[in-house]
Amino acid sequence: MSTRPSPGPAAAPSRVMRLAAVLLFVGGPLALASLAAVDAVRIAELRDRVDRRLIEMAPLRARITRLAPTPADTEALYLPGASRALAAAWLQRHLGTILSEHAARITTFQIEGADGAGSGEGDAGDILLRVAFEAGNAALLDSLLAIETTLPLLTVERLSVRRSAVAPPEGEAPRLDVDMVVRGFRREGTA
Incomplete structure (x- = not known):
């Protein structure tokens, strides 16, 4: 009789170990592959969202580029005119055109100083013009x-609005008496 070791309790742990090793070496990579696939899907979704945002932003970027002054066209921000008087006259004509285009009836124009005294002497680059309409x-x-x-570039420095003392015709909205001071800018160093 040969004595062969009988498969006993020592054989059971080796089967469990083999099964665990197979699960670890086969199942582990499968689990990692599934996690990688989920991450790849998330990355693709994020790329799609980024692409959509870039498409949405393209018109806004184009508008900003179009509206942003370049160093070459910052001259357009300032009042034209070789002298302070010519710039003030240009500003008066420009405001007159704007107000006339919007059905306003101009009553007076007056050049003001920076202190509002009406002297016409203000900051070297600023022209203040009071207009009543x-x-x-x-x-x-x-x-x-x-x-x-x-x-x-023009800014409204002061604005006063009152209901007109003249009664409007029947069925029309009331008219407003407006007094405002508009500031225009001249490039520093101009005469």
Whole structure:
């Protein structure tokens, strides 16, 4: 009789070990592959979102590029005119055009100094122009928008609005008496 060791309790752990090793070496890479696939899907979704945002931003970037002044066209920000008087005259004509286009009735123009004294002497690059006019509510809003959004750069320094003492015709909106001071800028160093 030969004595052969019988498969006993020592054989059971080796089967469990083999099964565990097979699961580890086969199942581990499969689990890692599934995690990698999930990450790849997430990355693809993120790339799609980024691409959509870039497409959405393209018109905005183009608009910013178009509207942003370049060093060559910063001259458009300033009032034209070789002298302070010519620049003030240009500003008066420009405001007159804007207000007339929006159905405002101009009553007075007056050049003011920076201190508001009406001396005409202000900061070297600034021209203050007081304008009084009568307009409807919509015309006032359209005029203010045109003044502050067109070139050259103009700012409304002061604005006073009162209801007109003249009664409007039957069925029309009341008119407004407007008094405002608009600032225009001249390049420093100009005469």
